Amino acid sequence: MSLAKPDALDINNKQKLAIIIGVAGLFILVLALFNVNFPNEAFFLLLSLALIVLGTAIFSREAYLNKPEGIKNDGTWFKSISSRGLWGWVLGLVLTGFYIVLYFYPKYLGLGLNGGANTGLISLFDPLSQLLSGRNASQWFVYGTLYTLAILAFGLKFLLKYRHNRYQQWRTASVMLFQLGFAFLIPEFMYVMNNDLPYYDLKSIWPLNYYLFDEWSVKAFLSTGNIGLALLLFGILSIFIITPILTYKYGKRWYCSWVCGCGGLAETAGDAFRHLSSKKLYAWRIERWLIHFVLVFSVVMTTAVVYSYLGYNSNEFWLTRGVFISLVIGFLILVFLGVMLFKRHELAKDATYGAIGFFIVIALLIILHFTGSTEKLFYIKPSALRSAYGIYIGSIFSGVIGTGFYPIFGNRVWCRFGCPMAAILGFQQRLFSKFRITTNGGQCISCGNCSTYCEMGIDVRAYAQSGENIVRSSCVGCGICAAVCPRGVLKLENDSMKGRINSKEILLGNDVDLMKLVNKD
Amino acid sequence: MEHIVIIGNGISGVTLARHLRKLSDKKITLISAETDYFFSRTALMYVYMGHMKFEHTQPYENWFWRKNRIDLKKGYVKQVDTNTKSLQFENGDSFSYDKLVIATGSKPNKFAWPGQDLAGVMGMYHKQDLENLEKHAPNNTVCKRAVIVGGGLIGIELAEMLSSRSIPVTFLVRESSFWNGVLPEGESEMINRHIQNHHIDLRLSTNLKEIKSDGNGKVKSIIIEETEEEIPCHIVGLTAGVSPNIDFLKDSGIDSGKGVKVNRYLETNIKDVYAIGDCAEQREPIGNRRPIEAVWYTGRMMGETLAQTLCGNRRQYNPGHWFNSAKFFDIEYQTYGWVHSTKGKPRYERHFHWKHEDDTKCITVAYHKDNNLFLGINTFGIRMRHETFDQWLTEGRDVDYVMQHLATANFDPEFYSKYEKEIVAAYNKTLQIA
Numbered sequence: 026m027s028l029a030k031p032d033a034l035d036i037n038n039k040q041k042l043a044i045i046i047g048v049a050g051l052f053i054l055v056l057a058l059f060n061v062n063f064p065n066e067a068f069f070l071l072l073s074l075a076l077i078v079l080g081t082a083i084f085s086r087e088a089y090l091n092k093p094e095g096i097k098n099d100g101t102w103f104k105s106i107s108s109r110g111l112w113g114w115v116l117g118l119v120l121t122g123f124y125i126v127l128y129f130y131p132k133y134l135g136l137g138l139n140g141g142a143n144t145g146l147i148s149l150f151d152p153l154s155q156l157l158s159g160r161n162a163s164q165w166f167v168y169g170t171l172y173t174l175a176i177l178a179f180g181l182k183f184l185l186k187y188r189h190n191r192y193q194q195w196r197t198a199s200v201m202l203f204q205l206g207f208a209f210l211i212p213e214f215m216y217v218m219n220n221d222l223p224y225y226d227l228k229s230i231w232p233l234n235y236y237l238f239d240e241w242s243v244k245a246f247l248s249t250g251n252i253g254l255a256l257l258l259f260g261i262l263s264i265f266i267i268t269p270i271l272t273y274k275y276g277k278r279w280y281c282s283w284v285c286g287c288g289g290l291a292e293t294a295g296d297a298f299r300h301l302s303s304k305k306l307y308a309w310r311i312e313r314w315l316i317h318f319v320l321v322f323s324v325v326m327t328t329a330v331v332y333s334y335l336g337y338n339s340n341e342f343w344l345t346r347g348v349f350i351s352l353v354i355g356f357l358i359l360v361f362l363g364v365m366l367f368k369r370h371e372l373a374k375d376a377t378y379g380a381i382g383f384f385i386v387i388a389l390l391i392i393l394h395f396t397g398s399t400e401k402l403f404y405i406k407p408s409a410l411r412s413a414y415g416i417y418i419g420s421i422f423s424g425v426i427g428t429g430f431y432p433i434f435g436n437r438v439w440c441r442f443g444c445p446m447a448a449i450l451g452f453q454q455r456l457f458s459k460f461r462i463t464t465n466g467g468q469c470i471s472c473g474n475c476s477t478y479c480e481m482g483i484d485v486r487a488y489a490q491s492g493e494n495i496v497r498s499s500c501v502g503c504g505i506c507a508a509v510c511p512r513g514v515l516k517l518e519n520d521s522m523k524g525r526i527n528s529k530e531i532l533l534g535n536d537v538d539l540m541k542l543v544n545k546d
Numbered sequence: 547m548e549h550i551v552i553i554g555n556g557i558s559g560v561t562l563a564r565h566l567r568k569l570s571d572k573k574i575t576l577i578s579a580e581t582d583y584f585f586s587r588t589a590l591m592y593v594y595m596g597h598m599k600f601e602h603t604q605p606y607e608n609w610f611w612r613k614n615r616i617d618l619k620k621g622y623v624k625q626v627d628t629n630t631k632s633l634q635f636e637n638g639d640s641f642s643y644d645k646l647v648i649a650t651g652s653k654p655n656k657f658a659w660p661g662q663d664l665a666g667v668m669g670m671y672h673k674q675d676l677e678n679l680e681k682h683a684p685n686n687t688v689c690k691r692a693v694i695v696g697g698g699l700i701g702i703e704l705a706e707m708l709s710s711r712s713i714p715v716t717f718l719v720r721e722s723s724f725w726n727g728v729l730p731e732g733e734s735e736m737i738n739r740h741i742q743n744h745h746i747d748l749r750l751s752t753n754l755k756e757i758k759s760d761g762n763g764k765v766k767s768i769i770i771e772e773t774e775e776e777i778p779c780h781i782v783g784l785t786a787g788v789s790p791n792i793d794f795l796k797d798s799g800i801d802s803g804k805g806v807k808v809n810r811y812l813e814t815n816i817k818d819v820y821a822i823g824d825c826a827e828q829r830e831p832i833g834n835r836r837p838i839e840a841v842w843y844t845g846r847m848m849g850e851t852l853a854q855t856l857c858g859n860r861r862q863y864n865p866g867h868w869f870n871s872a873k874f875f876d877i878e879y880q881t882y883g884w885v886h887s888t889k890g891k892p893r894y895e896r897h898f899h900w901k902h903e904d905d906t907k908c909i910t911v912a913y914h915k916d917n918n919l920f921l922g923i924n925t926f927g928i929r930m931r932h933e934t935f936d937q938w939l940t941e942g943r944d945v946d947y948v949m950q951h952l953a954t955a956n957f958d959p960e961f962y963s964k965y966e967k968e969i970v971a972a973y974n975k976t977l978q979i980a
Contacts, residue, residue: 035712093743095876099710100596189876191961305607465957466932468871468880470842471557472589473602486605507959509597511873513880513929516957530568533932535847536864537940539854 040087047080057149058134067152074170078178085182094189096509098478106432107297113432121429128420131164157213165224172290173209177201179293186296192504192517196282200289203228208286221249225256228284230263232323233446235419239411240334269453275519276460277450278502285446287439290428291480292503295436299480299505302435308482312442312499317382319418320448325389326414328353332393333407350394354387368456371526418443437480441499451498459519460502461526462495464488466533468514475506475515489514492529549573550856551633551641553623554649557842558823560584561849562647562856563616569857574615575641577633579622581673583608587651588842590676591703595710600673626798628816645856648795648806648814648821649849652788652840654700659784661757666765667782670704679707682781686713689780693717693768695754696786697724699872702737704783705746706875716747716777718754718770720786730910731888732899733924737874739905744875757782788840790825803827805838810862812852820856822848832865834884841870867939868922869932877906882935883922885912895921898945898976900969902927909969913945920948928965929957949973 036044053073056063063069089097106112126133135145143151143161150162150170180201187193207228215222223245231237237260246253271279281288291299302308328350335346361383369376393402403410427439440447454460462485469492475485481499485506488495495506495515507515530543550566552559555578563574576584589603611618619641625634626646633641654669656662666682668675683689692708694701697719705715721727724741726734741748753771760766767778790805801807801815805827812820823845828837835844847865854861871880886895896915901908907927913920920943923935934955938948953966 093876096597098595098597102599103596190959191963192959195961463957465929466936467843467846467869468932470588470871471586471605472592473586473598473605474589474592477598477602490605504959511878512871513878513957516929517960530565531850532846533936534843534866534869535850536861537866539851539861539864 037087040084043080043083043087045080046076046083050074050076050078050080054146054149058146060135060145063149066149070149070153073149074174077174078181081178082181085185088182089185089188097186098509101297101300107300109301109433113298117430117432120431121425124420124425124429127164127168128424134164134167136164137161154213157210158216160216169209172286173204175294176204176286176289179296180289183293183296187508190504190508193508196278196504197292199283200285200292203284204286204289219249219252221245222253222256225260226286227256227259229286230268230280230446231260232320232327232449233285233287233444234260235323235327235414235445238327238331240330243331243334268450269457272450272453273458276458276500276502276517277447277454278460278500278517280450281440281447281501282503287423287427287444288437288501291431291436291440295428295431295480298431298436300435300477301433302437302441302480302482304476304479304482304484309484312482313378315442316444316448316451319422319443320445321382321386321389322414322418323445324386325393326410328390329393329402329407330411332397333402346394346397350390354390357383357386357390364456371456435480435482437482437501440501441481447499447501454500455496455498459522459525461518461520462488462500462506463516463518463520464492464494465512465514465516467492467535468512470512472511474509474511478505478509480505485515492527492532494525494527496526547571547573549575549642549644550647551575551577551643551645552647552649553577553633554651554823554825555581555584555618556587556649556651556823556845557584558651558845558849559647559649561846562649562822562853563849564614565850565853566856567614567616569853572856573617575617575619575643576611577619577621577623577641579620579636582618582620583611585673587671590670590673591707594676594679594707623794626795626800626819628799628819631818643818645818646820647852647856648792648800648819648825649823649845650791650794650825651845652824653791654784655696655787655789656784657786659695659754659757661759661765662784664757664759664765664782665763666780667757667784669784669788670700670707671788679781683708683711683713685711689713691716691777691779692781692783693777693779694783694785695768696784697721698785698787699725700788701783701785702741702874704785705741706744708783709744709746714745714747716749716779717741718749718752720751720753722751724748724750726887727890728887729924730885730891730897730899732901733908733910733926734887736901736905736908736926737877740875740877788824790827790838792825810864811855811860812848812863820852822852828863832863833868835865835868843869867936869936877927878929879924879926880930880932881922881924882930882932883912883920883939885910885922885924898949898973900972902965902968907965911945911948911973918944918946920945923948930955931957 050073053069102108106116132138135143135147137143147162147164147167150167153170154160154162154166180197183197184194208226212224212226215225223242236242243257246257282292332346332349335344335349336342337345339345372379422443423439427443430438469489471486471490473486475489479485480503481501483497483500485495502517504517507517531540550572552563552575555576559576563576566572566574583604584606585603586605589598592598593600593603621639622636623633624636631643633643652671654671668678683692691714693716694704695718701717705717708715723734724737738748755769755771757765758767758769765780765782767776768782769776792802792806795802795806799816800819805825806814806821807829808814808821808826809829812822812826814821824840826848831837844865848863851861851863867883869882873879886892894914894916895912898911899908909926909928910924912922920938949970952969953964956964956966
């Protein structure tokens with residue numbers, strides 16, 4: 026970082042004050058973490074959270090409202106925190122550390138062991154938890170509260186930053202609302218209504234919600250009567266009916282950048298890091314292997330887990346191991362044949378990879394069925410498979426790396442490389458959706474703002490400068506490429522399937538005959 | 547194997563090289579003295595503003611060129627010998643070609659102002675200009691004020707760049723209103739106000755007299771011609787247009803005026819030598835176009851066309867309907883077809899102008915006074931579809947049709963406020979008055 030660069034892009038005195046306020050709020054949490062006992066926990070918790078929100082709000086106000094409406098990316102690559110400088114690395118390490126403690130050593134956050142009282146940071150959150158659901162806080166309650174707070178505070182910042190852009194405003198308001206309501210408040214109220222219900226964030230869909238079909242979860246749903254059954258059915262409907270319809274109409278953005286909690290955090294707290302995602306071709310290659318590996322892993326793991334608690338005797342329950350595995354294989358074959366029959370040409374050379382992946386899954390499921398015993402599947406306990414997925418994918422990948430590494434690899438590492446839900450939605454988006462980003466004729470000047478600010482690492486410019494629409498399975502439809510484009514070249518829209526993918530050699534504006542000669546649609 | 551040598555790795559040269567590779571197996575060499583790899587010149591401003599790093603302005607990864615067998619050579623061509631078909635480089639190297647394409651782009655204009663070669667005086671065109679700016683104007687303590695001379699697209703971009711680092715800017719514009727040689731009055735005046743809203747000291751109808759030295763070869767101040775006012779400053783940006791960068795061709799025998807003279811096939815007077823992009827000058831202007839078009843899009847189109855010719859499908863450069871775009875601070879501008887400035891418009895051209903009350907959006911629609919034929923549209927702050935207007939221009943629609951269907955051309959992001967109703971209402975009202 027050259028000294029001559031305007032690193033401290035002149036934050037004004039009010040912003041300095043805002044930083045002090047915000048840090049004071051955080052400091053209360055740090056003190057609690059180190060077991061400082063506050064006399065009135067409810068008051069200090071409220072004070073801490075209020076200071077954090079207030080600090081962020083004042084800072085953002087000063088950053089954006091003093092200037093005319095427009096794109097506010099000045100100095101993004103000069104600031105240490107948003108260009109992998111010292112502050113970026115410090116923040117990355119702090120976040121990573123927090124996630125490791127959260128997932129693996131919650132006692133250091135003050136979680137009371139064996140029913141003991143909470144201490145430290147977690148006990149600070151007891152009053153809020155008591156207020157909402159009448160029980161003491163857990164590390165997950167603390168995490169959920171801070172997570173929601175981050176989405177709300179940085180969501181406000183984002184709203185101010187993009188005050189000229191109604192698309193950005195609506196979708197940000199949407200993720201803020203879904204996080205606060207569906208992920209945070211409603212599950213607590215559901216617990217109050219019926220405390221046998223498992224924690225269920227209605228918008229979190231399998232396979233992102235990988236524990237939905239765990240034995241304890243399904244049992245809990247089934248033991249709570251109609252409401253539990255309804256919730257379980259809603260979970261299944263979400264996967265097979267609701268998701269495909271919405272993705273067909275709007276693309277996967279309806280979920281990834283309007284509803285999802287992971288997406289919500291990425292779009293708000295992670296917004297300052299979106300440009301750090303790699304746009305290199307090799308990154309795309311890694312992405313495709315990794316995300317589909319996770320998808321296969323999650324499908325096989327979930328099938329194995331469900332399989333493990335089903336019986337053999339159809340007189341006890343109609344859904345036996347044999348019936349279940351046949352249903353899964355049958356469904357997969359149906360999807361596979363459908364795609365190969367109707368969409369083969371659109372997949373082009375990816376069809377081979379898709380076919381290989383498909384046969385691997387089928388083979389695994391058959392091996393599972395014929396080598397499985399009551400105790401063991403794949404010669405190991407199914408619970409081991411489940412916990413491996415939980416630790417490596419659910420905790421380390423999505424949490425520690427996915428969020429902890431925001432300041433290093435960008436804000437959508439998990440969504441891009443790991444989320445199996447994103448893989449499924451992406452598959453639907455690529456083949457069965459009206460959504461695309463339209464390129465405006467020949468207006469692109471190849472400047473690269475779109476690619477730079479694409480959090481999913483899509484080289485948007487490569488398409489735009491060829492006059493080609495962008496139809497990519499990974500696109501979450503955040504719309505920032507269209508916002509930062511200085512020439513009005515990109516537009517997110519839902520239109521007909523026909524002509525959605527349109528490669529061109531000669532761009533609009535040139536000789537009409539030449540265009541006709543060279544561009545074959 | 548035929549060896550095609552392209553001097554210049556800008557959008558024209560690179561488009562040509564890419565298309566040659568798609569169509570043929572010829573040996574292709576791209577020569578540049580500026581950078582190792584192709585970058586988007588129009589994006590240099592965003593590097594200084596911190597929106598992007600320089601590497602982000604490169605549309606292709608570095609492996610792309612070898613993979614596509616496009617040889618890159620860095621060097622400055624000093625001389626072209628068309629008899630022996632060879633190039634002499636400044637460092638003594640020489641190079642032979644079978645076909646030569648000149649795509650050397652432009653250089654900033656200088657008008658023999660006293661002091662124009664002082665340190666701290668710069669254009670804003672080459673990558674080296676960016677490095678120079680970074681050196682002389684890294685922040686507002688080193689550079690307490692900047693003066694920009696010349697009110698065109700590069701001038702306003704330079705103003706935006708400098709103000710992103712809170713450097714005070716005085717902007718000298720020769721014309722009585724910003725870019726009013728191109729823009730109709732209402733638009734030009736709206737942009738004047740927008741410039742001032744960004745705290746730029748905009749001086750209209752103002753010329754530069756001289757640039758004063760601090761005695762150590764650096765800029766100290768400038769003097770304004772009209773008022774003799776002295777404005778202290780640390781850098782001076784000269785952005786009074788560009789002209790073809792072809793000095794090295796002086797003794798080559800290649801016919802040139804301001805630019806390299808070419809016919810509609812982009813051929814020069816010498817066999818196997820061609821010119822495309824900013825440096826090419828059409829012997830006869832095409833339609834309303836200027837003989838030299840220093841525009842990104844036309845450079846690209848010439849590259850697309852010449853590739854056909856060089857691969858045996860000889861074609862004229864025959865651009866379609868005119869279009870262009872720019873961004874003035876926060877206001878995007880697009881144009882389709884021809885809308886002339888208030889002063890420069892042909893007698894048959896009539897305008898309908900609408901401006902939003904927030905003073906950041908407006909459109910001007912040009913039509914023929916006799917038959918109401920739609921001629922073109924300028925749009926500010928509202929994005930519109932290239933394809934739709936291209937089709938309407940081809941179909942020869944009249945202005946009524948265009949106004950009634952304006953909404954179908956809208957290209958703004960979803961959920962944006964729509965202004966077509968208001969525009970059409972205003973249009974209908976003007977017609978009743980007229």
